[in-house]
Amino acid sequence: MGNDKITNRYSTKQLFVLTFLRVLIGWHFLYEGLVKLYTPDWTAKSYLDGAVGVLAPFFKSMTNSEFAMNLVDTLNVWGLILIGISLFIGLLSKPAKIFGMILLAMYYLAYPPFPGLATTVHAEGSYWIVNKNLIEIAALSVLLFFPSSYITGIDRYLNLWKKQKESVKHEEVLST
Numbered sequence: 001m002g003n004d005k006i007t008n009r010y011s012t013k014q015l016f017v018l019t020f021l022r023v024l025i026g027w028h029f030l031y032e033g034l035v036k037l038y039t040p041d042w043t044a045k046s047y048l049d050g051a052v053g054v055l056a057p058f059f060k061s062m063t064n065s066e067f068a069m070n071l072v073d074t075l076n077v078w079g080l081i082l083i084g085i086s087l088f089i090g091l092l093s094k095p096a097k098i099f100g101m102i103l104l105a106m107y108y109l110a111y112p113p114f115p116g117l118a119t120t121v122h123a124e125g126s127y128w129i130v131n132k133n134l135i136e137i138a139a140l141s142v143l144l145f146f147p148s149s150y151i152t153g154i155d156r157y158l159n160l161w162k163k164q165k166e167s168v169k170h171e172e173v174l175s176t
Helices: 003-009 011-039 045-051 056-064 066-089 091-110 132-143 154-176
Strands: none
Touching: 011 045, 045 056, 056 066, 056 091, 056 132, 066 091, 091 132
16 A cells, blocks of 8 residues: 555544554564563463363464474564564564464464353453453554554655655666
């Protein structure tokens, strides 16, 4: 989507709120990743072992292999960090939003807050169907369909560079 179309579509207040939401979610992802990175011996093993619901066997199976656990831990930590940085600074934010939604969906499906499912993990509240992961997925989907990084992020400069590159190609074609 071009920068001009987006600029004409948002008011200053809308752009501020969308950017603020993107930065907040970026910070949340980044912080969660850094905490895991700097916590000695952190692993998702106990989280996966406690999974409930229909996909519990899938999540629990990841803990059976040291290789799989190392892969899951590495992807989780660095996924959180890279998604967080991307959203925070507005760089390649469209794929970051998509991968963020996928990661949050995995967290949601590991512990779905459905009636009748007992969890062994301490939750910071009482949830019924809707929890913070689902809300953050919804917020990322809003940002996906109402992007702000093409105006208030590094994506703006990538978009300008891409347009200049296409313009040069177009001029070369016309001159031949």
